[in-house]
Amino acid sequence: MAKITHAQWSSRLTFILAATGSAVGLGNIWKFPYMVGESGGAAFVLVYLICIALVGLPILVAEWMLGRRGQKNPINTMIDVARQEGRSKAWGLVGVSGVLVAFIILSFYSVIGGWSLSYTLGSVTGAFSGQDADAIGELFNGLLADSGTLLLWHSVFMILVIGIVARGVTAGLEGAVRTMMPALGILLLVLVGYGMFSGHFGETLSFMFNPDWSALGGDIILAAMGQAFFTLSLGMGIMLAYGSYLGKEVNLLSTAATVIILDTLFALVAGLAIFPIVFANGLDLSSGPGLIFVTLPLAFGNMTGGVILGLLFFLLLTFAALTSAISLLEPVVETVEERTPLSRTWATLVAGAATWALGIAALLSFNAWADVTLLGLSIFDFLDNLTSKYLMPLTGLAAIVFVGWFLNKEGVVQELKLGSTGALLWHVTSRFIAPIGVIIVFISSL
Numbered sequence: 001m002a003k004i005t006h007a008q009w010s011s012r013l014t015f016i017l018a019a020t021g022s023a024v025g026l027g028n029i030w031k032f033p034y035m036v037g038e039s040g041g042a043a044f045v046l047v048y049l050i051c052i053a054l055v056g057l058p059i060l061v062a063e064w065m066l067g068r069r070g071q072k073n074p075i076n077t078m079i080d081v082a083r084q085e086g087r088s089k090a091w092g093l094v095g096v097s098g099v100l101v102a103f104i105i106l107s108f109y110s111v112i113g114g115w116s117l118s119y120t121l122g123s124v125t126g127a128f129s130g131q132d133a134d135a136i137g138e139l140f141n142g143l144l145a146d147s148g149t150l151l152l153w154h155s156v157f158m159i160l161v162i163g164i165v166a167r168g169v170t171a172g173l174e175g176a177v178r179t180m181m182p183a184l185g186i187l188l189l190v191l192v193g194y195g196m197f198s199g200h201f202g203e204t205l206s207f208m209f210n211p212d213w214s215a216l217g218g219d220i221i222l223a224a225m226g227q228a229f230f231t232l233s234l235g236m237g238i239m240l241a242y243g244s245y246l247g248k249e250v251n252l253l254s255t256a257a258t259v260i261i262l263d264t265l266f267a268l269v270a271g272l273a274i275f276p277i278v279f280a281n282g283l284d285l286s287s288g289p290g291l292i293f294v295t296l297p298l299a300f301g302n303m304t305g306g307v308i309l310g311l312l313f314f315l316l317l318t319f320a321a322l323t324s325a326i327s328l329l330e331p332v333v334e335t336v337e338e339r340t341p342l343s344r345t346w347a348t349l350v351a352g353a354a355t356w357a358l359g360i361a362a363l364l365s366f367n368a369w370a371d372v373t374l375l376g377l378s379i380f381d382f383l384d385n386l387t388s389k390y391l392m393p394l395t396g397l398a399a400i401v402f403v404g405w406f407l408n409k410e411g412v413v414q415e416l417k418l419g420s421t422g423a424l425l426w427h428v429t430s431r432f433i434a435p436i437g438v439i440i441v442f443i444s445s446l
Ligand code: PHE
Pocket: 022, 023, 024, 025, 026, 027, 028, 105, 230, 231, 232, 233, 236, 324, 325, 327, 328
């Protein structure tokens, strides 16, 4: 007997919070602000906005539309919608790939979420206080070398994620984003407020926004396009799953625009919060893990109020990671729940345990299994590359190609409530511009 499992978001607002929670993650905090500063300031922001409008927005809308039409997990959604349109069942592979990507990414995303938890605790216990650069670097390397500690924090993080997702869409996901998203906003504003009075806000503004048009080369545009894709959590089954809980009355285009604006604002403001701290302490800029787990802790450890600021910052990072992580587990759980006789709780436990187990392989690649390589990459890098370079772009590409080329055109125009100009714009973007954008990024990343 088929189980009746399908939930629905209780309002457009909670859907926006959940989608924004997925979109706002490590990429917004450790990558975007740095890209802006290094790649032409306002000029880069403009290019990024164009990329996100021409590539990100159409794919986001396409994934939501497919999910909402299918009302099921990504795999069954793709099979059902393809069947309704008289297309091959093989489109179900798009769903399979999406769910697989979410599963794999969560396994190592959780390891990083664990670092964030560990540094949240570290900032409370004063682990960074008065330490010099070598000691802070050693702290991070020491964490990576210590498989037991990594396992502990990875497990704690996964338990939090499982605990939230097991409670379902309404009590679990919505409950979590209703509290964590406002908290995220407040934490960020407090940090920016501090930055404004740090004496280095002007420097930050000119670093981030002075337009430098000469910096804009082909590779910068590619990087902007890649970031636009990654930051919206596309090509990983997430937006298909989130769309499957979406009511018919919600306007997809305006909702997508709202999520994109919030995501971009968050990324820009994150830069305004982070760089004053880096500049005030005369530290070198870097991006990625080095910025978050080495440069910033060094700053926090050597400034007045650093304990509080460090705590607020790592809480911010942890919340951002958690709301993204629950969105990664959801498509996997939805699939297990609907395709097996398991209840929501058991489906979450099974999917969560499998993810946790794969995460152990990822974390061991920093220490005990450092020499184990797959195609010349550590396990962590292999999982990262397989998903972000190959499966993600291909899945997103397939979703937009399906919507652009294989869905009944009038139906799409009606669903998006488009006039004739809008229909033409949508047609050109979904058929040509967005797919070509993804193909270019895909090929150039190989
Ligand atoms: N979209 C998130 C960000 O910008 C990252 C993310 C990736 C979230 C994969 C979920 C899945 O950081």
